[in-house]
Amino acid sequence: MTRGHRLPPGALDRQAVCVPASPGASRVTGTPPSTAVVGGGIAGLAAAVALAERGVRVALFEREATLGGRLAGWSTRLADGSPATMSRGFHAFFRQYYNLRALLRRTDPHLERLTPLPDYPLWHADGMRDSFRRVPRxxxxxxxxxxxxxxxxxxxxxxxxxxxxxxxxxxxxxxxxxxxxxxxxxxxxxxxxxxxxxxxxxxxxxxxxxxxxxxxxxxxxxxxxxxxxxxxxxxxGLLFDVPNDPFPAALWDPLRDYLENLGVDLHLSAPVDRISPAPDGGFDLDTGAHTHRYDTCVLALDTGGLQQLSRSSPGLADEDWYARIARLRTAPAFLVSRLWLDRPVAADRAGFLGTSGYDNLDNVSVLERWEHEAHNWSRRTGGSVVELHAYALGDTTDRETAQQRLIGQLHRVYPETRAARVVDARHEWRADCPLFPVDGYADRPTVRTSNPSLMVAGDLVRTGLPVALMERAATSGMLAANALLAQWRLRGHELWTVPSRxxxxxxxxxxxxxxxxx
Structure with missing residues (x-):
C-alpha cells in the first residue's frame, strides 16, 4: 500500500492510503472468461462492475426481485393511498467509504444523489447531549x-x-x-x-x-x-452523507442500467440452489429452473445464505473452508419501524439522532429532512416520516410488544409526537447481519479460497484492510474481482483506505x- 500525492475524488485526508491496481491489459481480447456473481448486494455489485469493466462476461444472480441486498428498497402503498418506498432502514455513507463511493461514482460522478447531514447528535436518557458538528476532523x-x-x-x-x-x-x-x-x-x-x-x-x-x-x-x-x-x-471526520432519494432511485436503478450497458446478465428473483464443480473446470450453477456454466464464481452472500449454499454444494473448496463457514454466526434480530405521522416533528429536530438509555431505541431518523419522497409526502400532508431502529433484540422478544415500546420511546425523545396519529406504519424484522464475536476472526472467510476460481465477498469477509460495514462489502467485492483479473493478466482496480496504522x-x-x- 502506498500514500501518494493524489487522493480519491472528494477525499480530504492527505494520509489516505492507495492499494495499487495490479498490472495487466485494460480489457479482454479474444474469448472472454465468465464469472457468476451470486448475490446482488453491495459486494456483488462491486465485483460485477469491476469484472465487467475489463470485458469479463458476468452473470449476477440475486434471490430477491431487487438489487441492493441489505440496502434494497421496495414499493408499498400507504393507508392514505400514497405510494411509498420501504427499506430496511437508515444507512450512513461516511466520507471514509472511498471504495463504496467510487462504486457510486460510476453513475453519479459528483455524488449529487448524496446529501450531507449537518450534525451527528447523541442523546442519553439522563439528559446528556453530545454532537460531532464542531469536533475537529x-x-x-x-x-x-x-x-x-x-x-x-x-x-x-x-x-x-x-x-x-x-x-x-x-x-x-x-x-x-x-x-x-x-x-x-x-x-x-x-x-x-x-x-x-x-x-x-x-x-x-x-x-x-x-x-x-x-x-x-x-x-x-x-x-x-x-x-x-x-x-x-x-x-x-464523523459526519456523513445520506441518499436524497430512496435506495433504488438514488443508488441501484442507475447502477443496474450501468451493468446492463456493460453486458452483465442480471438474474433477479433467481436464488442459486447449488453450485457444482464441473469435471473440466469451472462451475455449474443450478437455479432450479436452469443450470448455467461459468469459469469462475464470486459468492457475495450474507452469513445464512453462504452457509445454506455451502451445505448444498460440496467440493467447492477444502474441508477447512466448509468447517469455518459452518461456524459463522449471525447477529441478533433488529427492528426498523417507519411511521407516517399526521403532524410534523419539531422544526429543530435532527435528521438523524443516536440514542442511549431509551429502552430498546437506538436511533431516530426524520426522513423528510433529506429524502425527496418523504419530503414530498410531508409537504402534501403536513406530517412527518419518522424511522426508529432497535438493535440486538433477544430471540424471545415479542414483536408486537417491542414495536409498541419503540414508539413509546419516540414519545420520550420527541414529546410532540405523543399527539400525532400514525397514518401508517411498517415494521421490518431482520436477523441477517454478520456477528463478529469474541474469538471469531479466525473463522471468517478470506476473499480467496483454496479453489483459485472461487472467491468470497461481503461485509463478513477478512480483507486485511482497515474497512468495515458497507465499505468492507464494497472493498471485498473489488478485491474478489481483482484476484480473478490478475489470473487473466487483466489490470485490477485501484482501492483506497484510511491509514493502515x-x-x-x-x-x-x-x-x-x-x-x-x-
Whole structure:
C-alpha cells in the first residue's frame, strides 16, 4: 500500500492510503472468461462492475426481485393511498467509504444523489447531549476536541481512567489488531479503560451497536478498528452523507442500467440452489429452473445464505473452508419501524439522532429532512416520516410488544409526537447481519479460497484492510474481482483506505511501549 500525492475524488485526508491496481491489459481480447456473481448486494455489485469493466462476461444472480441486498428498497402503498418506498432502514455513507463511493461514482460522478447531514447528535436518557458538528476532523485533535467539548468527560474523570488499557486504540493495525484484541469483548475493553460511564454509553456503545450486536458479545478488535476508521485513524471526520432519494432511485436503478450497458446478465428473483464443480473446470450453477456454466464464481452472500449454499454444494473448496463457514454466526434480530405521522416533528429536530438509555431505541431518523419522497409526502400532508431502529433484540422478544415500546420511546425523545396519529406504519424484522464475536476472526472467510476460481465477498469477509460495514462489502467485492483479473493478466482496480496504522508517531510509540509492557 502506498500514500501518494493524489487522493480519491472528494477525499480530504492527505494520509489516505492507495492499494495499487495490479498490472495487466485494460480489457479482454479474444474469448472472454465468465464469472457468476451470486448475490446482488453491495459486494456483488462491486465485483460485477469491476469484472465487467475489463470485458469479463458476468452473470449476477440475486434471490430477491431487487438489487441492493441489505440496502434494497421496495414499493408499498400507504393507508392514505400514497405510494411509498420501504427499506430496511437508515444507512450512513461516511466520507471514509472511498471504495463504496467510487462504486457510486460510476453513475453519479459528483455524488449529487448524496446529501450531507449537518450534525451527528447523541442523546442519553439522563439528559446528556453530545454532537460531532464542531469536533475537529484531524486526529488526534478530533479525540481531544470531543473529550474537551463532551459533557460525558470531565477533568475529574481523568485520574480514574486506565491509560495503559487504552493504548491499543492509539495504534490500530490490520490484521494485528485481531491478534491483540479478538479474544476480548468490546464491553470488557471499555471497562478496563474505565471510561466515564456516560462516555461509555453515549459514544462507544452507540458505535459498537452499529454492528447490530451487544457489546458484551462483540469482539473488541472490531470496535477498535471502528474507532480507528472513524475517529483516530482518519481525518474525514464523523459526519456523513445520506441518499436524497430512496435506495433504488438514488443508488441501484442507475447502477443496474450501468451493468446492463456493460453486458452483465442480471438474474433477479433467481436464488442459486447449488453450485457444482464441473469435471473440466469451472462451475455449474443450478437455479432450479436452469443450470448455467461459468469459469469462475464470486459468492457475495450474507452469513445464512453462504452457509445454506455451502451445505448444498460440496467440493467447492477444502474441508477447512466448509468447517469455518459452518461456524459463522449471525447477529441478533433488529427492528426498523417507519411511521407516517399526521403532524410534523419539531422544526429543530435532527435528521438523524443516536440514542442511549431509551429502552430498546437506538436511533431516530426524520426522513423528510433529506429524502425527496418523504419530503414530498410531508409537504402534501403536513406530517412527518419518522424511522426508529432497535438493535440486538433477544430471540424471545415479542414483536408486537417491542414495536409498541419503540414508539413509546419516540414519545420520550420527541414529546410532540405523543399527539400525532400514525397514518401508517411498517415494521421490518431482520436477523441477517454478520456477528463478529469474541474469538471469531479466525473463522471468517478470506476473499480467496483454496479453489483459485472461487472467491468470497461481503461485509463478513477478512480483507486485511482497515474497512468495515458497507465499505468492507464494497472493498471485498473489488478485491474478489481483482484476484480473478490478475489470473487473466487483466489490470485490477485501484482501492483506497484510511491509514493502515495509527497516524500519530507519539501515540504509536506509546502504544508500542504499552504492548511491550504487557
Amino acid at each position: 484531524t486526529p488526534p485533535w478530533s479525540a481531544m476536541g470531543f473529550a474537551l467539548t463532551s459533557p460525558s468527560f470531565t477533568v475529574r474523570d481523568l485520574p480514574g481512567m486506565n491509560a495503559r488499557a487504552a493504548l491499543p486504540l492509539m495504534d490500530v493495525r490490520v490484521p494485528e489488531v485481531y491478534d491483540r484484541l479478538d479474544s476480548v469483548s468490546a464491553h470488557d475493553l471499555l471497562a478496563s479503560i474505565r471510561f466515564p460511564e456516560a462516555a461509555h454509553h453515549l459514544a462507544f456503545e452507540v458505535f459498537s451497536r452499529s454492528f447490530f450486536a451487544d457489546p458484551r458479545r462483540l469482539s473488541a478488535a472490531e470496535m477498535a478498528l471502528m474507532f480507528h476508521i472513524y475517529f483516530l485513524g482518519s481525518a474525514e 495509527g497516524r500519530n508517531a507519539v501515540l504509536r510509540k506509546l502504544a508500542g511501549r504499552g504492548a511491550a509492557g504487557r
